[in-house]
Amino acid sequence: MRVLLVEDDADMAESLKSSLTADDHFVDIAADGEAGEAMALDGGYDVIVLDRMLPKKLGVSVVRELRQQGVSTPVLILSALHDEDHRVEGLDAGANDYLGKPFSTRELLARVRALWHGRDREPQTRLAVGDLEMDLLARTVKRDGKKLDLQPREFRLLEYLMRNAGQTVTRKMLLENVWDYHFDPQTNVIDVHISRLRSKIDRDFPQSLLHTVRGSGYRLEA
Secondary structure, eight states, X not given: OEEEEEOSOHHHHHHXXXXXXXXXXXXEEESSHHHHHHHHHHOOOSEEEEESSOSSSOHHHHHHHHHHTTOOOOEEEEESXXXXXXXXXXXXXXXXXXXXXXXXXXXXXXXXXXXXXXXXXXXOOEEEETTEEEETTTTEEEETTEEEOXXXXXXXXXXXXXXXXXXXXXXXXXXXXXXXXOOOTTOOHHHXXXXXXXXXXXXXXXXXOEEEETTTEEEEOO
């Protein structure tokens, strides 16, 4: 899963990232509340691990704002302030779990996994963006009723873009979630596959769905 870790203590952040990575998760780090909130709003995360005492914006304020903006990503708050009043405040703000410091790495990992597995997830069998439709069971893609012939990697790439429709997807996100590997950031593998995919889903249609966000990545939207 993809985890957003918002922690201002650099040593703590690197230690937690190492543990989460060893538990087979991809981890992005934000060092303050404002940066963490912006990254969370950009989407694409399965769980957010959020320190309570952060510079620029406190963790409780961050989770409250995320909930007001409609972000439902599970949030685990970490804090040295873990008496009943502080726990209740964090949970009332919208956090799903609250873990007091100091804590064991095993417990943190278990709680992160529990948040992921406990999500209210409806199995999706179809995705749609405008007149572009994907059937995940039949492994078919159609646009305006016309069947498109995609290679397996192109199908996986399009599926990821459709699941994140309307959001900017970075090259790093694509490398980690579509290829499951950390390529050399200078590789052109993404550019080649995006070009091939764009030719198949956009070339014969009046409206383009796959857009390049200059300097950032790509976005699929009607």
